[in-house]
Structures are given as structure tokens and as C-alpha cells.
Amino acid sequence: MGKITGFIEFLRETRHERDPKNRINDWEDYTLPISEEKVKEQGARCMDCGIPTCHMGTNLNGLTSGCPVYHLIPEWNDLVYQGQWKEALERELKMNNFPEFTGIACPAPCEGSCVLGINEPPVAIRTVERAIIEKGFAEGWVTPEPPKTRTGKKVAVVGSGPAGLACADQLNKVGHNVTVFERDDRPGGLLTYGIPEMKLPYRIVERRINLLIEEQITFVTNMEIGKDYPVNKLREDFDAVVLCCGALKPRSLPVETGGDFKGVHFAMEFLHANTKSLLDSNHKDGNYISASGKDVIVIGGGDTGTDCIATSIRHQCRSLVQFDIYGKRPETRAEDNPWPQWPVIHRIEYGQKEAAAFFGKDPRAYAIMTTKFVGDENGHVKEVHTINVETQFDQNGHKIRKQIPGTEKVWPAQLVLIAIGFTGPEQILLQQFGVETDEYSNAKAEYGKFGTNIEGVFAAGDIRRGQSLIVWAINEGRGAARECDRYLMGTTELP
Incomplete structure (x- = not known):
């Protein structure tokens, strides 16, 4: 696919980033598109692989390799190179309902398993993906397509x-x-309130929601099932229910605190309040957790921690440190992390770049464990105590954190943001439905079938598989729809 010598002739080029020193003063998209000609060159870098691995999503060594929605990546790369954008859009939408979301918020495991990536920078798949869907919207090719006939069956999707x-x-x-x-x-959901505005602008989410509404899907907001709408009534009113509520129970930090101090928050509490206030009033209502003028500690080295960094900088925090319990990753793949596994390497994400521009250095502290919070006389956090650790594994593969004596340190902090993931879905709704859970507290439903122990009730996404990637959520949503349709009609044509 693409140009036979494209990977030799053209260097990898992704969407450009605005100058960090400027973009931290606003909440606009921190990236800028590249020209159509440059996008065509990126499509040309696709290598006509004998066995493409970019579009076959699977788990290798506990991490996602390839695209879980089985995107027809080589095909639309070639079509873009040939200038056949509308045909590329058709191929893109065949497997992915929302390429505008994955083209922004997906970490691109497809690129991690790109054959070119064995010894060269991989094809800029995510950049091409986003360019195709944005051109589709700009050209008016993405239009409402409501179904011509209705089955008379009613389905409730929760989440x-x-x-x-x-x-x-x-x-x-x-x-x-x-x-x-x-x-x-x-x-x-988390597309709106879990990903900051400068990373995934709400206008992009709203654009898709409006399209779905025009296609006659009904959205009911401010409605919590089990609280505002009884579960029994929901089951009576609908022929089937699909639970897609996510895994929103935050992982707590087992540290000595001596009390619940003000100023210590879970990351989603911080990000949700910030985005809501921004969208509601451009922060004029003050209904958010401000990092302005504070020493901020972000605990957690993943994408959510990075989003907390970028948000805190835009609040104009006084200082900023991000704790990562792991040591600094290698610059290139380690021997035990071969292609096509997801490359576990050192990365500098947008938030770290902004922190470096604002404070003059990367904000991360590696191989560090939080041991204690200390508060002031008013019950507000003022210090975070840490110690350096070495991560080891026992004979059963379980992680062991070995503390290193003499590395204790005290950090000033008036705002602590805990971004170390989630432990599973909230249990109240599952209990009200009577849905069985697995050993991880997720809804128990076999992958590929998605049916729970309650007839007519299905589960998909993070509520079933635990915290995962946006592409796995789309994969599961599509799969649950297929099985729900089969349940309702006896057969299905959905993929």
C-alpha cells in the first residue's frame, strides 16, 4: 500500500504542536494540522507489508498491540496517498464509528506494531486517521443517516x-x-469530562453527539439510573439494556495521612470540575479546583497525570512535580520488549513539554513512592513525604517495591492530585441489576457475547474489562450491539 518507496523518501511527520510557551495561556487544541500534501506523504510511507500487523488488535505481554477496532489502515493509507479522500473515509468508518476521537485520544498501538517501526519511525497512522475524518466533515461527506425502517424494539444504553x-x-x-x-x-462520558479541552475539544464531541441526535438517537442527561430512574422500571420500559458505565472507582493511595486533608483530590475530580466550569462559564463561576499559586504534586506517570499537569500549568501553579513509581524508561526498546509489542520507552508528552517550557525542566521524579501526607493546623495538606524505590518481581511475577534507605524527601504541596488509575466500576448499579461480577469487580460477561447473568442485560467497555483504551471501548460497544441485536431479533447483520 502507499508508495513503494515512500518509507525511504519521506520522513515521519505528525500533527504539529503549538509553541508550549503560548498554548499554556489558553484552552485551545494544542496541535495544528499538517497540509494535505504532507498527509499524503505519510500515507505513502505505508510499506505494502506482506502481513500487516497494525490493524490486528491483541494483547501481548499485558499491553495492547495493533488496533482493537481492526482499522483497515493499509487501505486508507493508500487511498489518501492516491488522493481518494472520500473512499478513504468510507474505509475508515467501516470499522471505527468515531475516528475523530481515536485520532486524538488513542495512544496509537497501531503505530507500536507498524512493520516500518522495527527499524524506522513508524507510519504516522493517527495523524492520517484524524486528517481523513476532519476532511470528511469539512467537505460535507459526514451526514446524518437515520435508518429507513424501525424494528419497534427499544434499547437503553447506560453511559x-x-x-x-x-x-x-x-x-x-x-x-x-x-x-x-x-x-x-x-x-x-470521559470524552467530555475526563480529557481536557486542549487535548480533545468539546466541540468535536458535541459535533458527533449532534449527528447521532439527527440520526434519531435519544440522549437523556442528568439522569442516573438506579437513582433518578429505577432499575426495575428501566427493564420494564425497554426490551434490552446495555451497561456502558465505565470503571470510575478511583484507585486510592495507601499512605499514612493522619486524617483526610483538604487539597488532596483524585485526578478525575480535578479534571471533571475544571472542564465543567470552563464549558459553563469560562471559569467565571469558580466551581473548580484551582491550582493557581500552589505547589502541585501529581502522583501517577500515565496520561491522566499528564492531563493534570497541563491543566495545573494553565491555572498558573507555583511549582509542579509528577511522581512516577517506575524508573525512567529506556530511549529504545529493551530486549524483553520486542516488536510488535507496545514499545515501553521514554516519552515526552504534551504536558511535560509545557512544564519544561514554563518551569525550565521536565516535571517528573522517577522511582518514587509516596509514604505520607502532612497537613497544617487548618487540615489542609502542606507536605508530601516520599522515598525512592526499586521495582522487582517475585517468582510468581508479582511486583515488589523495595524501598531504598536514605532517599527520603519532603516536598511542599498545597494541591495533591492522585492519578494512579481505577480499580473497577462503581458497584451500586451492578448490585441493583443483580449482575454478577468477576474477581476484579467488573461486570461478568464473556468477551464476544457480552451478556450478563441477567437476561436482556449486556455489559461493554470498562465496566466489563476494567480500565482500558478508548479503542477497546469502541470495540466492545460494537460487539455488545451485535449481540444485543441478535438477542432482540434472533439474528444479526452487525459486524
């Missing part, structure tokens, strides 16, 4: 994140009447 939206979209395509319930005031 409007990527799994719920994908499920609703697929079920609507085959003519079911779909209602999506969202307990927040805006649809989108």
Missing part, C-alpha cells in the same frame, strides 16, 4: 462514553429505538 456511543450508533443503524442515559449534564 455515553465511547463504548456507549458506539453501541448506540450500531443499534440505531439496524433500526432499534435507542435511548442513551447519562448522569452528567453533557453526553460524552
